[in-house]
Amino acid sequence: MDYEYAPLRLPPNVDRLTAAAQLAIQAEFSGWELARVRLYRDGTRQVVLRRRRINQPQPGLSY
Numbered sequence: 699m700d701y702e703y704a705p706l707r708l709p710p711n712v713d714r715l716t717a718a719a720q721l722a723i724q725a726e727f728s729g730w731e732l733a734r735v736r737l738y739r740d741g742t743r744q745v746v747l748r749r750r751r752i753n754q755p756q757p758g759l760s761y
Contacts, residue, residue, distance in 0.1 A: 700751040704730065710741025717743060 708717050724730045730747040737743050 701748045702751050703733065704747045706745040706747065708743040708745060712743075717745075721745065721747070 721732060729749045733748040734746040735743060
C-alpha cells in the first residue's frame with residue numbers, strides 16, 4: 699500500500715484535549731490516521747498523519 703504523510707508540529711500551548719479534537723476532525727473529514735506522535739521536553743508535539751493514496755483528489759489539511 700502506498701501512503702501519503704503529513705507532518706505537523708503542535709506548539710506547547712496546545713493542550714492534549716485540543717490536539718486530540720483537531721486530529722479527530724482531520725481523521726473524520728479528510729481520511730487521515732495517526733501514524734506517530736512525539737512529545738518533546740518543551741511541550742511541543744511532532745505528529746505524523748497518514749492516509750492511503752488514491753487517484754481522486756481529497757481535501758488537504760486545514761491549519
